[in-house]
Amino acid sequence: MRAIEPRGRTDASAIRIRDLTVLYHTERGMLPALKDVNLDVRSGIITGFIGESGSGKTTLAMAMMNTIRLPGRIQRGRVEVPNVGNVLEFQGERLRRLHGQMFGFVFQASSNSLNPLKRIGSQLLDLGRSHGLTNGRQILADAKALAHRMGMDADRVLTAYQHELSGGMRQRVGIIFALILRAQVLILDEPTTALDMLSQQAVLEIVREIHVEQGLTTVIITHDMGVVAEMAQRVAVLYAGRVVEEGPTPEVLREPRHPYTRGLLHAIPRITGSLEEAQPLSGSPPDLTTVPSQGCVFRDRCPLRMPVCDRVEPETRSAHGDGVVACHGVTADD
Amino acid sequence: MIEVKNLVKTFPAQGGFLKQGEVQAVKGVSFSIPASGAVTFIGESGCGKTTIGRILTGLESYDSGEILYNGMSLADLSPTERRDRLRKVQLIQQDPYAALNPSRTVAQSLTAPLAWEAKRQRRSKTWIEDRSREVLTQVGLNPDVVLPKYPHMLSGGQRQRVVVARALTVNPDVLVADEAVSMIDVSLRLGILHLLHRLCTEEGIAVLFITHDVAAARYVGSDGSLYVIYQGEIVEQGRTEELIQSPVHPYTQSLLSAVPVLRGLERPGEDRYIPRAEFTSGDSTACRFALRCRFSQERCRTEKPLVTTWGKDHHRHTCHFPAPRRVVAEPIENERL
Numbered sequence: 001m002r003a004i005e006p007r008g009r010t011d012a013s014a015i016r017i018r019d020l021t022v023l024y025h026t027e028r029g030m031l032p033a034l035k036d037v038n039l040d041v042r043s044g045i046i047t048g049f050i051g052e053s054g055s056g057k058t059t060l061a062m063a064m065m066n067t068i069r070l071p072g073r074i075q076r077g078r079v080e081v082p083n084v085g086n087v088l089e090f091q092g093e094r095l096r097r098l099h100g101q102m103f104g105f106v107f108q109a110s111s112n113s114l115n116p117l118k119r120i121g122s123q124l125l126d127l128g129r130s131h132g133l134t135n136g137r138q139i140l141a142d143a144k145a146l147a148h149r150m151g152m153d154a155d156r157v158l159t160a161y162q163h164e165l166s167g168g169m170r171q172r173v174g175i176i177f178a179l180i181l182r183a184q185v186l187i188l189d190e191p192t193t194a195l196d197m198l199s200q201q202a203v204l205e206i207v208r209e210i211h212v213e214q215g216l217t218t219v220i221i222t223h224d225m226g227v228v229a230e231m232a233q234r235v236a237v238l239y240a241g242r243v244v245e246e247g248p249t250p251e252v253l254r255e256p257r258h259p260y261t262r263g264l265l266h267a268i269p270r271i272t273g274s275l276e277e278a279q280p281l282s283g284s285p286p287d288l289t290t291v292p293s294q295g296c297v298f299r300d301r302c303p304l305r306m307p308v309c310d311r312v313e314p315e316t317r318s319a320h321g322d323g324v325v326a327c328h329g330v331t332a333d334d
Numbered sequence: 335m336i337e338v339k340n341l342v343k344t345f346p347a348q349g350g351f352l353k354q355g356e357v358q359a360v361k362g363v364s365f366s367i368p369a370s371g372a373v374t375f376i377g378e379s380g381c382g383k384t385t386i387g388r389i390l391t392g393l394e395s396y397d398s399g400e401i402l403y404n405g406m407s408l409a410d411l412s413p414t415e416r417r418d419r420l421r422k423v424q425l426i427q428q429d430p431y432a433a434l435n436p437s438r439t440v441a442q443s444l445t446a447p448l449a450w451e452a453k454r455q456r457r458s459k460t461w462i463e464d465r466s467r468e469v470l471t472q473v474g475l476n477p478d479v480v481l482p483k484y485p486h487m488l489s490g491g492q493r494q495r496v497v498v499a500r501a502l503t504v505n506p507d508v509l510v511a512d513e514a515v516s517m518i519d520v521s522l523r524l525g526i527l528h529l530l531h532r533l534c535t536e537e538g539i540a541v542l543f544i545t546h547d548v549a550a551a552r553y554v555g556s557d558g559s560l561y562v563i564y565q566g567e568i569v570e571q572g573r574t575e576e577l578i579q580s581p582v583h584p585y586t587q588s589l590l591s592a593v594p595v596l597r598g599l600e601r602p603g604e605d606r607y608i609p610r611a612e613f614t615s616g617d618s619t620a621c622r623f624a625l626r627c628r629f630s631q632e633r634c635r636t637e638k639p640l641v642t643t644w645g646k647d648h649h650r651h652t653c654h655f656p657a658p659r660r661v662v663a664e665p666i667e668n669e670r671l
Binding site for chain 2 (some may be wrong): 052144166167193195197202223226227248253254264269
């Protein structure tokens with residue numbers, strides 16, 4: 001096991017998300033799933049998006065690629081990718097081609113994203129063909145190399161149907177699909193939620209190694225602080241469609257500033273230490289319809305609630321050096 | 335209260351184009367669940383832990399072995415008696431999203447089993463309502479808020495609580511919680527684990543907790559017993575807290591290694607070891623874990639290890655070369671940058 005040193009790259013090469021607001025059309029009108037999100041996803045490192053169900057973490061990743069579907073709609077904002085421009089201005093065939101070149105997405109349950117009637121290899125060829133790669137041999141050779149790299153029997157995997165593979169192997173196949181077109185940005189949506197701990201750890205280590213070898217920009221979406229702590233150099237904590245804290249993972253873990261982040265950290269079941277130390281987060285995560293429209297969105301579950309929290313939504317301020325936090329209870333940065 | 339001896343379960347070969355050979359999911363497992371005790375089964379997907387849970391709740395048959403409920407063998411009972419007995423063993427399944435009927439309110443979901451109970455015990459309608467409020471309170475939900483709601487209006491944690499409440503309607507002696515927290519957000523898991531712990535200690539309900547997450551086992555019952563299952567066999571067993579702190583079987587150690595390290599607060603244990611190879615069925619004449627084991631030697635591949643005890647607490651394991659190893663992450667003592 002080796003730890004990866006955070007590589008200090010300049011902000012210029014980051015994916016810059018600015019004022020991103022995504023609305024969902026519901027029975028109760030248009031409700032924001034993301035509200036004024038500002039975030040730099042730095043290139044060359046692993047970034048974790050963490051939050052509970054319904055916090056908007058998947059929506060954020062989808063919006064980054066401009067793939068929000070109805071009933072969702074991107075109301076405003078920009079997503080600037082270096083050398084590409086604002087992704088949100090891309091449409092149709094141009095957008096599809098950009099996806100092929102830029103982004104690799106690994107879905108939460110890979111079994112649902114694979115065709116049950118076709119062998120893995122033939123699906124890979126389809127994918128290549130749809131993006132203008134006609135050299136099938138090359139695609140299969142690349143896929144074999146990747147499969148082998150991930151500790152799988154390459155021939156077996158490529159000739160298998162998805163149901164013949166275990167959960168951990170399917171998730172690895174998902175990664176092959178994401179990388180076969182040589183994506184630069186790898187996004188993994190809850191890559192390990194359906195896996196047991198051993199497969200989870202094996203998949204995470206593979207992701208980490210491939211991330212380094214291929215010089216990727218990686219985003220891991222998860223509700224498990226353990227996964228973020230294990231993998232990510234930076235972490236963005238999402239709550240009710242807002243980024244409430246962001247910064248380098250070790251700093252955020254050592255000194256979480258936002259009470260929500262603190263709650264998430266305390267809620268991890270641990271194998272060492274006293275049992276009383278770990279406490280579940282009180283209350284339930286809000287969904288679109290229960291997010292308060294004014295004031296701090298976290299106040300109902302917050303141990304530090306103050307009168308001001310009911311009226312004013314906290315501004316983001318700098319924390320953890322180059323990170324941010326949005327909470328009235330947090331005083332000036334150290 | 336429940337004693338299981340030499341339980342064996344084989345799934346028959348499947349024909350057709352899948353051509354799966356027969357699978358022995360449980361290979362002679364013995365254990366006991368004491369009244370109001372907490373017992374945990376741990377192992378990875380496919381190790382047979384779920385099958386054991388299903389057999390105990392009567393959802394699956396078994397080939398050989400004996401299951402004694404309060405000293406009576408299940409096989410000797412008449413169908414009616416067996417049904418009555420198994421009603422006291424309730425299963426809580428993994429997926430709280432699928433376990434509740436989406437078109438029924440929580441009140442309706444709870445009323446159905448309670449109506450049965452009411453009929454059996456000749457109770458009135460008001461008893462049904464009082465009882466549904468009582469079980470919801472028992473699982474830490476507010477009946478006034480939750481009763482009229484549909485499952486989609488609840489969070490994963492709340493849904494799982496409703497599922498537990500529904501199991502409580504029949505006053506069970508045993509709850510079999512099969513991966514009951516793995517589909518729930520980590521932030522809410524502890525709440526469910528604390529609930530199971532409370533049901534165990536305060537209500538005297540025995541809990542069989544089936545999981546792949548070692549850490550979760552501690553919170554259900556740290557002084558209960560823990561069974562580590564690999565390919566249908568128990569490879570290590572002991573008191574939960576002791577076993578987690580000092581395992582000697584390499585498989586248990588790799589399960590502990592798999593717990594994520596909080597980098598920045600902790601550093602990985604020196605001997606941390608995660609087998610990359612997938613689960614393959616091992617040989618019955620050798621140690622089944624030998625193929626994936628970092629410490630395996632010639633003897634492991636030729637001779638089947640027997641059950642042996644280890645240490646002061648005499649916990650039991652099946653390994654030729656047991657040794658304590660440092661696999662758990664260690665806290666970093668406030669070294670500032």
